[in-house]
Amino acid sequence: xxREQLIVSALDHGTVIDHIPCExxxxxxxxxxxxxxxxxxxxxxxxxxxxxxxxxxxxxADKFFTDEELNQLSVVxxxxxxxxxxxxxxxxxxxxxxxxxxxxxxxxxxPKCITNNEPxxxxxxxxxxxQGIVRCHYCNHEQNxxxxxxx
Amino acid sequence: xxxxxxxxxxxxxxxxxxxIRMAQEFERQPNRLLLQGRVVATLFFEPSTRTxxxxxxxxxxxxxxxxxxxxxxxxxxxxxxTLKDTIMMVSNYADIIxxxxxxxxxxxxxxxxxxxxxxxxxxxxxxxxxxxMLDLYTIYQTQGTLDNLNIYLVGDLKYxxxxxxxxxxxxxxxxxxxxxxxxxxxxPQTYKDYCRQHQIRYVEHQEFDAEVIAGAxxxxxxxxxxxxxxxxxxYERVKDRxxxxxxxxxxxxxxxxxxxxxxxxxxxxxxIDDDPHAYYFQQARNGLFSRQALICDALGIxxxxxxxxxxxxx
Numbered sequence: 045x046x047r048e049q050l051i052v053s054a055l056d057h058g059t060v061i062d063h064i065p066c067e068x069x070x071x072x073x074x075x076x077x078x079x080x081x082x083x084x085x086x087x088x089x090x091x092x093x094x095x096x097x098x099x100x101x102x103x104x105a106d107k108f109f110t111d112e113e114l115n116q117l118s119v120v121x122x123x124x125x126x127x128x129x130x131x132x133x134x135x136x137x138x139x140x141x142x143x144x145x146x147x148x149x150x151x152x153x154x155p156k157c158i159t160n161n162e163p164x165x166x167x168x169x170x171x172x173x174x175q176g177i178v179r180c181h182y183c184n185h186e187q188n189x190x191x192x193x194x195x
Numbered sequence: 196x197x198x199x200x201x202x203x204x205x206x207x208x209x210x211x212x213x214x215i216r217m218a219q220e221f222e223r224q225p226n227r228l229l230l231q232g233r234v235v236a237t238l239f240f241e242p243s244t245r246t247x248x249x250x251x252x253x254x255x256x257x258x259x260x261x262x263x264x265x266x267x268x269x270x271x272x273x274x275x276x277t278l279k280d281t282i283m284m285v286s287n288y289a290d291i292i293x294x295x296x297x298x299x300x301x302x303x304x305x306x307x308x309x310x311x312x313x314x315x316x317x318x319x320x321x322x323x324x325x326x327x328m329l330d331l332y333t334i335y336q337t338q339g340t341l342d343n344l345n346i347y348l349v350g351d352l353k354y355x356x357x358x359x360x361x362x363x364x365x366x367x368x369x370x371x372x373x374x375x376x377x378x379x380x381x382x383p384q385t386y387k388d389y390c391r392q393h394q395i396r397y398v399e400h401q402e403f404d405a406e407v408i409a410g411a412x413x414x415x416x417x418x419x420x421x422x423x424x425x426x427x428x429x430y431e432r433v434k435d436r437x438x439x440x441x442x443x444x445x446x447x448x449x450x451x452x453x454x455x456x457x458x459x460x461x462x463x464x465x466x467i468d469d470d471p472h473a474y475y476f477q478q479a480r481n482g483l484f485s486r487q488a489l490i491c492d493a494l495g496i497x498x499x500x501x502x503x504x505x506x507x508x509x
């Protein structure tokens with residue numbers, strides 16, 4: 045237990061994104077543009093988790109995301125837990141949730157969809173938030189959000 | 196208001212009945228000058244001779260002039276032009292664009308960017324609303340109603356775009372569907388789920404014989420295509436099982452009509468053509484009246500205007 049605390053050091057101000065599936069960690073990093081950030085970022089990869097087996101965690105100092113940014117996160121990692129930290133205290137916990145619509149976040153899985161063949165935006169309707177089913181506005185193809193690629 | 200027609204799945208019961216009423220007017224009198232002075236563009240990014248001829252005839256018989264292309268090889272698409280550029284260019288010339296495209300969602304996208312209405316004449320495996328409209332019109336014409344009918348869908352129910360659209364459009368009318376298909380071409384689960392969500396009753400059969408179809412009001416045949424099978428042995432085994440033969444009509448209801456989106460290859464015996472149950476050629480003819488209604492509706496011409504039309508050519 046002591047060891048775990050050493051790996052993931054405490055944060056005074058900022059955001060903790062916990063319970064990230066390991067295979068999605070780098071997508072989360074890309075989606076939130078952490079690689080372009082000058083803030084102090086601590087990333088834990090392949091950590092033990094009682095809930096998930098292994099998990100990843102990201103701590104970003106002095107950064108508070110907008111709901112819009114967080115909703116994008118739901119596309120790659122719908123079950124992450126978010127903690128907002130101020131003065132070493134968790135002041136707010138948030139769950140990300142799939143928005144009703146996704147514009148230009150994910151790509152359609154259907155190779156014969158117009159969006160994959162024309163320089164244009166993508167647009168999806170979220171059909172089932174629990175199961176993560178989305179429907180392409182253009183070709184009507186229903187797909188699981190776990191199987192889509194990001195734009 | 197965007198008056199484009201991309202899919203018929205969103206149409207209400209009232210809208211479908213309204214379009215049927217309008218098509219009836221055109222069946223009564225198809226030759227008019229209602230669209231005199233208008234230009235209809237038919238852009239076929241994928242060849243489809245019968246759909247194109249039907250749309251062009253519909254426009255011509257209403258006095259419109261038609262521009263467009265029938266073969267994508269002659270378009271700038273082959274030079275790398277985007278769909279958007281082609282649509283924007285043609286919108287400068289025509290009052291309405293009828294388009295067929297091999298990519299799914301192409302018509303939806305075109306309808307969002309074009310300043311003129313778009314009619315979807317088929318976008319890949321996605322939608323083909325004018326086919327659905329003529330199917331609905333034909334069912335109404337032969338049965339006198341769309342309500343409470345027993346509709347039997349036979350053949351390729353997996354890839355058959357027409358049967359999927361028909362199923363969705365019929366949800367307003369309390370139908371009972373019967374699906375008759377080989378395992379490899381069975382109705383996909385998503386459409387069975389759709390039936391459950393919309394309280395549409397359905398029964399699945401693998402056998403196709405006189406007993407099974409005895410309860411049908413509409414027998415909708417589709418083509419079982421060889422290229423759909425991964426196992427050609429399986430194709431050889433099932434191909435004749437879904438062939439409609441004359442003796443299978445022995446127990447058919449008197450009001451039963453056989454429909455087929457055409458082209459037919461070998462799924463209906465030619466001897467059936469002269470049987471009173473056969474209706475596929477009349478069905479194709481109804482495509483003309485249905486498409487006249489769809490073009491007029493997209494151009495903002497109302498049923499009242501069609502009924503009170505003074506441009507009829509005797």
